[in-house]
Amino acid sequence: MSDNTADFGVRDRAPRRLRTDARRNIESLLEAAKTVFSTAGVDAPAKEITDLAGVGVGTLYRHFPQRSDLIKAVIEREIDACADAAPALAAAHEPGVALAKWLDRFTAFVATKRGFAAALHSGDPAFDGLPGYLMQKLGPALESLLDAATASGEVRARVGAQDLLYAVAKLCAPMPDEEPDYGRRMVALLVDGLRSGESPH
Amino acid sequence: MSDNTADFGVRDRAPRRLRTDARRNIESLLEAAKTVFSTAGVDAPAKEITDLAGVGVGTLYRHFPQRSDLIKAVIEREIDACADAAPALAAAHEPGVALAKWLDRFTAFVATKRGFAAALHSGDPAFDGLPGYLMQKLGPALESLLDAATASGEVRARVGAQDLLYAVAKLCAPMPDEEPDYGRRMVALLVDGLRSGESPH
DNA sequence: TCGTTATCTGGAAACTCTTTCCGGAACTAT
DNA sequence: ATAGTTCCGGAAAGAGTTTCCAGATAACGA
Known part of the structure; x- marks a missing residue:
């Protein structure tokens, strides 16, 4: 929360290039979330999304610290x-x-x-x-x-x-x-x- | 869903007079909920409402089986x-x-x-x-x-x-x-x- | 190619609410 | 007063979210 790493969202701003696996996972998550949201609503459990995306929950929360961040994205x-x-x-x-x-x-x-x-x-x-x-x-x-x-x-x-x-x-x-x-x-x-x-x- | 006792909400229809303390508690809950909702939003914890109403959680859920029932009411x-x-x-x-x-x-x-x-x-x-x-x-x-x-x-x-x-x-x-x-x-x-x-x- | 280092991953555990359950208290009718 | 219901309270179970960190993986310089 000091000076250099205060980025919340994921889009825009590239203080530092993301690792390729990270970028790939973000993509999968967004795609999976879009699918699940339109299927089961925005209140669908996060587990469902991470399963579809093929990643662990930790990965989801690394990129989208709050559930609302994912929805927003x-x-x-x-x-x-x-x-x-x-x-x-x-x-x-x-x-x-x-x-x-x-x-x-x-x-x-x-x-x-x-x-x-x-x-x-x-x-x-x-x-x-x-x-x-x-x-x-x-x-x-x-x-x-x-x-x-x-x-x-x-x-x-x-x-x-x-x-x-x-x-x-x-x-x-x-x-x-x-x-x-x-x-x-x-x-x-x-x-x-x-x-x-x-x-x- | 058959013939006689399919009532969900609390208002209208009196299959049987409610006990006076029950009615009083329902009133307190609705009043408290109205206050809390407009103060802290509809997502405020149920505890906050029951505390303000001066009743236990059990009482809340006896009268409003789902959280949404309270909001609806x-x-x-x-x-x-x-x-x-x-x-x-x-x-x-x-x-x-x-x-x-x-x-x-x-x-x-x-x-x-x-x-x-x-x-x-x-x-x-x-x-x-x-x-x-x-x-x-x-x-x-x-x-x-x-x-x-x-x-x-x-x-x-x-x-x-x-x-x-x-x-x-x-x-x-x-x-x-x-x-x-x-x-x-x-x-x-x-x-x-x-x-x-x-x-x- | 290989070693080093910073970054990312997965899932278990901690948390936060919601909802269920039931022994005992309180109301009502007689 | 007493019996018979109906209610109450709060502990505990469930459901979902968020945190945490040991280990895996990519990036980069030599």
Whole structure:
């Protein structure tokens, strides 16, 4: 806790190259965790994950000192994947279509990964950085898509990228037995407001 | 699960009058739990609650066989309080004002009680009944307020009470470090849509 | 290639909560 | 008051997480 080795997360920052077996194990753990989380939920016992990854518990806790660190890492990784999808979509479609498709992608992520909503609302300070991370990674992505769509006249901007991002994230968070398209419907309502609304009053 | 004794929760239905000390203890536990939950979060150790309530752990588990049962009971109790507030507001204000005030009340409940969002998104099947309970209790309350406001011409209904209820509940669920009025702002956006929107297309 | 050194690994043990259990206390009805 | 239930309290069992460290393994210089 002094000066040189205060690194918590595993991603970014390379104060010192990791040993190759360590890197390989981290990879296995993240992959296994992703699988187990989506199968048995984020509360699945750690043992299940380490077994699937083929490592001991000690290895898990060496790289992810707290259970929440593992969850955080998995989610951040999925956020990254979502961000990475934006440029490809922008390149392959009309601005309006690209925006819609990306929102779909994002919606699917939020709706599918129950762990994301759970982590966000858990109240555990360990996850406090997550919205910031999401904003930082996805904000620019959405903004550029939004700008392009606005420029091409297909959308009239009334809310910022951040507000929209959060609103979609919240509206699409899964709730027990709600109609499967509820989230999408509500997002459509918002986007309708975006694209055709005269400002009220 | 057959015919006569399949009661899980503690509230409503009286197959047999509870002993007075039992009822008193249940009351203490619910009160203590409410306090502790809002102080230390819903993950606070059970010991803390039983100590505050002045009972042993055994007593807690006699009345709330699972930890989630206690959380559920506390939340249901707060939902009840919210529902009970509607008639008074309707009696004391103009329809439009009553609606706004009640939405404020509901918003505050969702925004303040982090445990509610946490339970809802936890993925634990124990909480599956909660949205239904919320709908059942708050749906009629909101609907009557909404009807009154519509009748008096202050609001043009475009979504049902259920959709609105869920949307508000989701938008106002607290997220780490978001502007304090974000939820209220987004709800306003929705309500603006409600009150002045020409239906798009 | 080999020795040296820092880093990583596995699993046993310590901990922290939750949940079960049951002897004895407390309430209720008669 | 007494019998008959129903409850209470807290010890102990379970379930999961986190710590710890002796031994294994990679990295690197000679």
